[in-house]
Amino acid sequence: MITxxxxxxxxxxxIIFGVLVVTFILFxxxxxxxxxxxxxxxxxxxxIKEIRAEYGWDKPLFxxxxxxxxxxxxxxxTFQFGRSWSDRELIIxxxxxxxxxxxxxxVPMFIGELVISISLALIVAFLRGTIIDILSxxxxxxxxxxxxxxxxxxxxxxxxxxxxxxxxxFWPDLPLPQYVALPILIGIVAGLGGNLRFYRxxxxxxxxxxxxxxxxxxxxxxxxxxxxxxLKNAMIPIITQVILAIPFLFLGSLLLERFFxxxxxxxxxxxxxxxxxxxxINAMTFIGAILFVVFNxxxxxxxxxxxxxxxxx
Amino acid sequence: xxxxxxxxxxxxxGCRYSANNPDPNDTVLYSAHSAKVRGLxxxxxxxxxxxxxxxxxxxxxxxxxxxxxxxxxxPCLAESMPAMSGDGLVYTIKIKKGxxxxxxxxFKDGKGRELKxxxxxxxxxxxxxxxxxxxxxxxxxxxxxxxxxxxxxSKTCKTAADVDYNTPVEGLQTPDDWTLIIKLKGRPxxxxxxxxxxxxxxxxxxxxxxxxxxxxINHPVGTGPxxxxxxxxxxxxxxxxxxxxxxxxxxxxxxPNDIKNGLLADAGxxxxxxxxxxxxxxxxxxxxxxxFLQGKIDVSGIPKDNFSEAIDLRQQLTPEMKARNIKLFxxxxxxxxxxxxxxxxxxxxxxxxxxxALSCAVDRDKYIELFTNNRGEPAYGFIPPLMSSYNPDIKNxxxxxxxxxxxxxxxxxxxxxxxxxxxxxxxxxxxTDIVFRQEGDFLKRCFKxxxxxVEMDYMDWPTFQNxxxxxxxxxxxxxxxxDIPDVENFLQLFYSKNISPGSNNFNYSNPEFDKIYEKxxxxxxxxxxxxxxxxxxxIVVKDCPAVFLVHGVAFILTHDWAYxxxxxxxxxxxxxxxxxxxxxxxxxxxxxxxxx
Numbered sequence: 001m002i003t004x005x006x007x008x009x010x011x012x013x014x015i016i017f018g019v020l021v022v023t024f025i026l027f028x029x030x031x032x033x034x035x036x037x038x039x040x041x042x043x044x045x046x047x048i049k050e051i052r053a054e055y056g057w058d059k060p061l062f063x064x065x066x067x068x069x070x071x072x073x074x075x076x077x078t079f080q081f082g083r084s085w086s087d088r089e090l091i092i093x094x095x096x097x098x099x100x101x102x103x104x105x106x107v108p109m110f111i112g113e114l115v116i117s118i119s120l121a122l123i124v125a126f127l128r129g130t131i132i133d134i135l136s137x138x139x140x141x142x143x144x145x146x147x148x149x150x151x152x153x154x155x156x157x158x159x160x161x162x163x164x165x166x167x168x169x170f171w172p173d174l175p176l177p178q179y180v181a182l183p184i185l186i187g188i189v190a191g192l193g194g195n196l197r198f199y200r201x202x203x204x205x206x207x208x209x210x211x212x213x214x215x216x217x218x219x220x221x222x223x224x225x226x227x228x229x230x231l232k233n234a235m236i237p238i239i240t241q242v243i244l245a246i247p248f249l250f251l252g253s254l255l256l257e258r259f260f261x262x263x264x265x266x267x268x269x270x271x272x273x274x275x276x277x278x279x280x281i282n283a284m285t286f287i288g289a290i291l292f293v294v295f296n297x298x299x300x301x302x303x304x305x306x307x308x309x310x311x312x313x
Numbered sequence: 314x315x316x317x318x319x320x321x322x323x324x325x326x327g328c329r330y331s332a333n334n335p336d337p338n339d340t341v342l343y344s345a346h347s348a349k350v351r352g353l354x355x356x357x358x359x360x361x362x363x364x365x366x367x368x369x370x371x372x373x374x375x376x377x378x379x380x381x382x383x384x385x386x387x388p389c390l391a392e393s394m395p396a397m398s399g400d401g402l403v404y405t406i407k408i409k410k411g412x413x414x415x416x417x418x419x420f421k422d423g424k425g426r427e428l429k430x431x432x433x434x435x436x437x438x439x440x441x442x443x444x445x446x447x448x449x450x451x452x453x454x455x456x457x458x459x460x461x462x463x464x465x466x467s468k469t470c471k472t473a474a475d476v477d478y479n480t481p482v483e484g485l486q487t488p489d490d491w492t493l494i495i496k497l498k499g500r501p502x503x504x505x506x507x508x509x510x511x512x513x514x515x516x517x518x519x520x521x522x523x524x525x526x527x528x529x530i531n532h533p534v535g536t537g538p539x540x541x542x543x544x545x546x547x548x549x550x551x552x553x554x555x556x557x558x559x560x561x562x563x564x565x566x567x568x569p570n571d572i573k574n575g576l577l578a579d580a581g582x583x584x585x586x587x588x589x590x591x592x593x594x595x596x597x598x599x600x601x602x603x604x605f606l607q608g609k610i611d612v613s614g615i616p617k618d619n620f621s622e623a624i625d626l627r628q629q630l631t632p633e634m635k636a637r638n639i640k641l642f643x644x645x646x647x648x649x650x651x652x653x654x655x656x657x658x659x660x661x662x663x664x665x666x667x668x669x670a671l672s673c674a675v676d677r678d679k680y681i682e683l684f685t686n687n688r689g690e691p692a693y694g695f696i697p698p699l700m701s702s703y704n705p706d707i708k709n710x711x712x713x714x715x716x717x718x719x720x721x722x723x724x725x726x727x728x729x730x731x732x733x734x735x736x737x738x739x740x741x742x743x744x745t746d747i748v749f750r751q752e753g754d755f756l757k758r759c760f761k762x763x764x765x766x767v768e769m770d771y772m773d774w775p776t777f778q779n780x781x782x783x784x785x786x787x788x789x790x791x792x793x794x795x796d797i798p799d800v801e802n803f804l805q806l807f808y809s810k811n812i813s814p815g816s817n818n819f820n821y822s823n824p825e826f827d828k829i830y831e832k833x834x835x836x837x838x839x840x841x842x843x844x845x846x847x848x849x850x851x852i853v854v855k856d857c858p859a860v861f862l863v864h865g866v867a868f869i870l871t872h873d874w875a876y877x878x879x880x881x882x883x884x885x886x887x888x889x890x891x892x893x894x895x896x897x898x899x900x901x902x903x904x905x906x907x908x909x
Contacts, residue, residue, distance in 0.1 A: 088357075172545070
C-alpha cells in the first residue's frame with residue numbers, strides 16, 4: 001500500500017505542474033493586463049509602469065530564472081500568493097478567513113444531503129415499483145429541473161422575508177448557526193433530487209443481488225438487510241461520490257454565499273471573478289487542484305478498506 | 314405546515330430569528346453597500362464605497378455644508394477658509410487646535426495625539442511617492458512646487474522603504490504645527506479648496522503608517538466622528554462614536570425648505586447624532602430589498618427590478634411604500650453618460666454630419682425609460698444640470714435632439730463627405746452581460762432607423778480601457794461622475810493635452826476650446842468663469858465629439874425613523890448628521906403585522 005501511495009504521489013507532480021502551466025497561461029497571458037484597472041481613472045503612464053514592476057509583470061514571461069513563470073511556480077508551491085490587487089490584502093489571509101464560513105455552510109449541507117438522500121434512497125429502492133417510488137422519481141426529476149437560483153430566491157422570499165423564519169442575510173449580531181440555517185436548508189433541498197436518484201440506482205443494483213434474497217430468506221429484518229448489508233456493499237460508488245465532493249466543500253458555494261452574504265471562499269471567488277482579480281482566482285484554482293488530487297488518492301485507499309477485493313497491485 | 318417544514322433547522326438555529334437592537338438607548342444607523350470596501354487608506358481610496366465608509370472616520374481640511382445649496386465648502390479641520398496671496402499662488406491654511414486622532418494602538422500608550430500641519434504634508438508626500446502606487450496622484454500632479462520632484466526622487470529609490478519622507482518639498486511648508494502653507498507652481502489652482510474637501514487629501518499620522526505597514530488599508534486612523542470597531546471583510550463594517558471627537562455641531566442654516574422638512578430640528582446639537590454605524594455589503598438586489606422592507610436597513614437605493622414596486626408612473630412612492638411610512642428623496646447626481654467618438658478615426662473625425670446624425674438618431678427618452686427606470690435626464694452637453702454652470706439652453710445650441718428625419722438627412726450629407734456609402738461603424742461596450750447586450754440592441758435599432766450600420770463590440774472592462782488608451786476604439790460608451798462641483802473636472806476631458814492615454818478619450822482637439830480651458834481653469838469662481846465654462850461647452854457640443862446621452866438622477870428611500878436625510882452629491886461623511894429614532898424603529902414590526 002505504501003508503494004502505491006508513493007507511486008500515486010509521484011503521479012501528482014506532473015498533474016500539479018500541468019495545473020500551474022494552465023493557470024499561468026490563463027491568468028498571465030490570455031487574460032490581459034489589468035494595470036490600468038489597478039491604477040485608477042486618471043493614472044499616468046509612469047504609475048502604470050510602477051504597478052507592473054510592483055507585481056512583477058514587467059519581467060520576461062518564461063526565459064529567465066526570474067521570469068514570471070518561475071515566480072508563479074515558486075509562489076504557488078510555497079503558498080505565497082502575494083497580495084490581491086483589488087484590495088492589497090494578503091491572499092492567503094483571505095483564504096484562511098474564508099475557509100471557516102464556507103465550511104460551516106458546506107459541511108452541514110453535505111452531511112445533511114448525504115444522510116437524507118442515502119436513507120431515502122434505501123427506502124425507495126426497497127419500495128421499487130410502488131406509488132412511493134414513482135412519486136419520488138417524479139419529485140427528484142422536478143427538483144433536478146429547477147435552477148439552483150430559483151431555490152435561493154424562493155427560500156429567501158418565503159422562508160426569510162415573508163414568514164420571517166430565518167434571517168434574510170448575514171447579520172453582524174447574529175450567531176453563525178442562525179444565518180447559515182436557511183442556506184443549508186436550500187442547499188439540501190436543491191441537491192436532494194440528483195443525489196436521491198443516484199443513490200437509488202446504486203441501491204437497486206445491490207438489492208437485485210442474491211445475497212439480499214438469502215438474507216431475507218434467513219429471516220433477517222428489513223432494517224438489518226438494508227442498513228447493514230446492502231449499504232455496506234454499496235459503499236464503493238458512495239465513497240467515490242462522497243470523497244470527491246469534499247474538495248468542493250472547501251471551495252464554498254458561489255451563489256449561496258453571495259445571496260446570503262456568507263463571507264466564505266465562494267464569495268471570495270465570485271468577487272475575484274467580478275473584479276478580475278486573477279491572483280485570487282489563480283490561488284483558489286491551485287488549492288482546488290491540490291485538494292482534488294489528494295482526495296482522489298484517499299478515495300482509492302478507502303476502496304480497499306470497504307471492499308477487500310480491491311487490491312493495490 | 315411551513316413551521317413543521319423548518320422545525321429541524323430552527324432547532325439548529327437555536328431560536329426563532331430576531332435581530333432587534335437589544336439596547337434601547339443605543340442608536341444605530343444601518344446602511345447597505347452594493348460594492349465591497351476595498352480599503353480604508355484615504356491616500357489610496359479610488360472607489361465610492363470605500364470613500365463613503367472612510368469618510369465617517371477620516372476628515373479633511375474642508376467639507377461641504379450639509380444643507381446649503383448650491384454646494385458650499387466650509388472649514389472642517391481648518392480653522393477658516395484659506396488665505397490666498399494676491400497672485401493666487403500661495404495658500405495659507407490655519408488648522409484647528411486641539412483636534413486629536415482617535416485612540417489607536419499605533420500611538421504611544423494607545424492615546425491619539427493632536428493633529429498637526431505636518432500630517433497633511435506627510436499624507437500628500439505619500440500620494441506623490443510613486444512606490445506607494447496611489448490612485449490619487451492626479452490631484453497634485455504638476456500643481457505644488459517641489460512635489461513632482463519628490464515623486465521623481467521616489468522613482469529613483471529601490472524600494473518603498475528607501476523613500477525618505479524628510480526630504481523637503483518647497484511648496485509644502487509648516488512654520489508651526491497649526492499652519493500649512495501651499496505654494497503653487499506658477500499657475501493658480503482655484504479647484505484646490507474643493508479638492509481639500511476630497512477624502513484622498515486627508516491627513517495621515519506617520520505613526521499609523523509605520524505601525525501597520527501595508528495593513529494600513531485595514532486600520533483607518535483619523536480624527537472623525539466615528540472609529541472602526543469591527544470589519545468583517547466582505548460582509549459588514551461597524552463604526553462607533555469617537556469619544557475624543559472635537560466639538561462640531563449640527564448646522565443652524567440651510568435652504569428655505571429645510572425648516573419645513575424638519576432638517577433644522579437638530580440645529581446646534583453636538584455631532585454625531587447616532588452612536589453606531591453599521592454598513593452591510595449586499596451585492597445581490599433581492600436580499601437588499603427584503604432587508605430594507607423588513608426595516609433592517611434604514612436608508613437604501615432602489616434596485617432596478619424593484620423600481621415599479623416602489624415608484625409609480627408619476628415618479629412618486631407607491632401606496633405600498635407609503636403604508637410603510639417610507640420616504641423618497643430624489644436628487645441630481647453630478648454625472649453625464651455618453652457614446653464617445655474617437656476624433657482621430659478616419660471616418661468619424663472628419664465628418665461632423667455623421668457624428669450629428671448618430672446623435673440625432675438616439676432616442677434618449679426611451680433609453681432613459683428602458684435602462685434607468687426614468688432615473689435620468691436627457692443630456693445634450695456634458696455639464697450636469699446640478700452644476701451652477703449648466704446651460705439650460707444647451708439642447709438648442711447642440712441641435713442634436715432625437716429626430717430620425719434629420720438624422721437621415723445628415724447621413725446623406727455624411728455620405729457626400731465620405732465619398733461613398735458609409736462603412737459599418739463599431740461601438741465598444743465595456744461589458745458583456747445581458748444589460749449591455751440589451752443596450753446594444755436598442756442603439757443598433759436607433760442607428761438603423763437613421764440608415765446607419767453600427768455593430769456592437771462587447772468586451773470586458775480592461776480590454777475596453779486598453780482600446781481607449783490606445784485610440785483603437787471607434788466609438789465607446791462611457792461617462793463621468795464629477796468629483797467636485799467645479800466644472801473644470803468635466804472640461805479637462807476635452808483638453809487636447811489630455812488626449813489618450815490621458816483622460817481625453819475622445820482625442821478631441823480644438824485650439825479655441827483649449828484657450829478657454831486654460832483661461833477658465835485658473836480663474837476663481839465668478840460669473841466670468843461660468844460664462845467661459847458655458848462657452849467651452851458650446852464649442853464642444855457644436856463639434857459633437859460624443860452623443861451626450863443622460864445625466865443621472867438618484868432615488869433614495871428611507872424609513873421614517875431616519876432623520877436629517879438630505880442627499881448630497883459630493884459629500885460622503887454625512888452619517889454624523891443623521892439621527893435614528895429607535896422607538897419608531899421598534900414599532901415598525903408592529904406596523905408590518907398590521908399590514909399583513
